[in-house]
Amino acid sequence: MSLAARTSGASGGDDGTSAGRARSVIFFVSDGMGPGYVTMTREAGLCASSTLGSLTPHLVGLCETRSANSMVTDSAAGATAYATGFRTDNHVIGEVPIRDFGVGAPASYRPAGTVLEGAQLAGKRTGIVTTTRVTHATPAAFSSHLADRDDENEIAREQVYSLELNVLFGGGRRHFDPSSVAGSARADALDLIADARREGYALVTNATSMRRAAREAAAEAARSPGGGGGGYASPRAAASSRPRLLGLFAPSHMPYEIDRAEGDVETPTLAEMTGAALEALAPSEAGFFLLVEAGRIDHAGHANDAATAAREVCAYDAAWAVALEFADRHPDVLVVGSSDHDTGGLSVGCCDRYAMDGDALRRQKFSAEYVAYAIIDAYGAARTNGEDIDAQGPAILAAAFAAAGRDVDAAESRITAEALAALHEMAKAASDPANGAGGTHGYEGWALQNAVGEALSAASSVGWTSHGHTGVDVAVFARGPGAEAFRGYSRNDEVGRAVIDALGVDPAAGLEAFEQRMALKNRASPPPSQTPG
Numbered sequence: 001m002s003l004a005a006r007t008s009g010a011s012g013g014d015d016g017t018s019a020g021r022a023r024s025v026i027f028f029v030s031d032g033m034g035p036g037y038v039t040m041t042r043e044a045g046l047c048a049s050s051t052l053g054s055l056t057p058h059l060v061g062l063c064e065t066r067s068a069n070s071m072v073t074d075s076a077a078g079a080t081a082y083a084t085g086f087r088t089d090n091h092v093i094g095e096v097p098i099r100d101f102g103v104g105a106p107a108s109y110r111p112a113g114t115v116l117e118g119a120q121l122a123g124k125r126t127g128i129v130t131t132t133r134v135t136h137a138t139p140a141a142f143s144s145h146l147a148d149r150d151d152e153n154e155i156a157r158e159q160v161y162s163l164e165l166n167v168l169f170g171g172g173r174r175h176f177d178p179s180s181v182a183g184s185a186r187a188d189a190l191d192l193i194a195d196a197r198r199e200g201y202a203l204v205t206n207a208t209s210m211r212r213a214a215r216e217a218a219a220e221a222a223r224s225p226g227g228g229g230g231g232y233a234s235p236r237a238a239a240s241s242r243p244r245l246l247g248l249f250a251p252s253h254m255p256y257e258i259d260r261a262e263g264d265v266e267t268p269t270l271a272e273m274t275g276a277a278l279e280a281l282a283p284s285e286a287g288f289f290l291l292v293e294a295g296r297i298d299h300a301g302h303a304n305d306a307a308t309a310a311r312e313v314c315a316y317d318a319a320w321a322v323a324l325e326f327a328d329r330h331p332d333v334l335v336v337g338s339s340d341h342d343t344g345g346l347s348v349g350c351c352d353r354y355a356m357d358g359d360a361l362r363r364q365k366f367s368a369e370y371v372a373y374a375i376i377d378a379y380g381a382a383r384t385n386g387e388d389i390d391a392q393g394p395a396i397l398a399a400a401f402a403a404a405g406r407d408v409d410a411a412e413s414r415i416t417a418e419a420l421a422a423l424h425e426m427a428k429a430a431s432d433p434a435n436g437a438g439g440t441h442g443y444e445g446w447a448l449q450n451a452v453g454e455a456l457s458a459a460s461s462v463g464w465t466s467h468g469h470t471g472v473d474v475a476v477f478a479r480g481p482g483a484e485a486f487r488g489y490s491r492n493d494e495v496g497r498a499v500i501d502a503l504g505v506d507p508a509a510g511l512e513a514f515e516q517r518m519a520l521k522n523r524a525s526p527p528p529s530q531t532p533g
């Protein structure tokens with residue numbers, strides 16, 4: 001469909017009530033949340049709303065999650081299908097394959113426009129909210145174009161320079177600070193925080209400043225007639241789009257819900273970030289597109305950490321409650337939620353037992369990530385003090401598990417002597433300075449954290465088949481104008497196209513604007529990889 005046709009179609013739906021068209025879209029991605037997670041969390045009764053009451057009434061369909069090159073997708077390809085309406089290969093962000101003829105021919109990739117870029121070109125405000133680093137695969141697929149999801153420094157550069165985002169909230173500050181700043185993950189002197197400020201962003205780093213900035217943005221928009229839409233007519237005019245809020249709340253991923261200290265009000269929850277984003281985006285007369293990712297359900301799944309995953313699902317449900325409350329007041333808003341894939345192959349009941357122990361899930365106090373770090377720290381301290389680690393190890397492990405709500409000696413914990421012996425060996429290796437281990441924030445494939453997750457989950461009879469992703473279909477939730485399009489079975493790329501169609505925007509034209517701005521920026525200051533010498 002041409003841009004003109006889309007545009008005229010969009011204006012036909014300006015009352016926001018015509019079938020199939022929405023002025024604004026809130027698109028939720030619950031990363032890794034296969035169907036088992038919903039059942040587990042509901043049955044465990046962990047959430048404030050006892051039955052996932054915000055999410056489950058809006059179940060409309062199932063989504064096939066495969067990528068262009070695999071039955072089992074990763075988050076990069078999964079999110080690209082939602083962002084662009086096209087399937088791509090695993091590991092690829094906002095780009096689609098150009099295949100040569102012939103078996104085994106290597107693929108190259110070309111950028112594909114995203115719904116967010118199309119929305120921006122249509123004069124809508126745009127926002128991204130996530131609990132992972134903002135440069136992680138899912139948010140990246142909506143806001144950058146790279147064949148390699150791991151190049152998060154370049155993703156951050158594209159996010160700051162090439163998009164006129166009104167809201168970008170999450171973790172990942174380490175990719176924005178220059179290499180001279182302690183904890184930076186950058187290899188260059190690029191100061192993207194300073195550059196973002198020059199681009200008109202206000203930086204917020206805690207819940208209080210986030211709320212204040214969102215309130216001010218709403219008040220400013222109320223004062224300026226026309227609502228101060230976030231769109232632009234040309235790359236140059238784009239600089240005037242307001243508001244622009246950059247919220248970076250953690251060096252890497254934001255903390256798990258289960259690990260938040262009582263009274264930690266300075267780290268915003270997913271629901272709080274969603275509420276602030278909506279406050280800043282709402283005054284736009286042209287509408288908005290907001291991506292909200294519950295990104296750490298997947299991480300808990302990788303670690304096979306059932307209780308931590310369930311708490312993340314509760315946080316996701318709470319964010320839906322905020323979105324629904326907003327949609328009640330703005331009937332032209334379509335709310336859609338899907339998952340990019342299942343993680344871990346979670347089963348409710350395992351190991352020949354016809355039961356799940358929700359009590360064991362409720363008793364768990366910390367994530368496997370937290371417990372693994374506590375173990376490494378304690379092993380490290382014992383080493384420093386010259387203690388006999390083989391003698392001290394079992395007591396250290398028992399104490400770490402006890403703090404998390406598991407008695408390693410109790411039968412109901414189902415933690416075997418073999419599992420404890422393996423944990424001890426892994427903890428020794430992970431705390432050994434000779435291995436350079438212990439200092440990284442890794443969840444992927446980290447043996448100790450995965451083993452801790454398995455041990456913590458054993459008591460609940462929640463089962464797992466993998467530390468990776470699986471290819472089962474995932475649930476789709478939708479409510480508002482255009483929700484019908486998501487009913488029944490859909491492919492993931494069809495879900496992406498349905499969102500684009502519901503908004504009536506043109507991602508391909510949006511990509512052209514993105515590329516023009518990037519070209520201008522690269523002429524002014526080439527990316528580090530292109531800098532001579």
Ligand SMILES: [Zn+2]
Nearest residue numbers: 032075298343
């Ligand atoms: Zn994953």
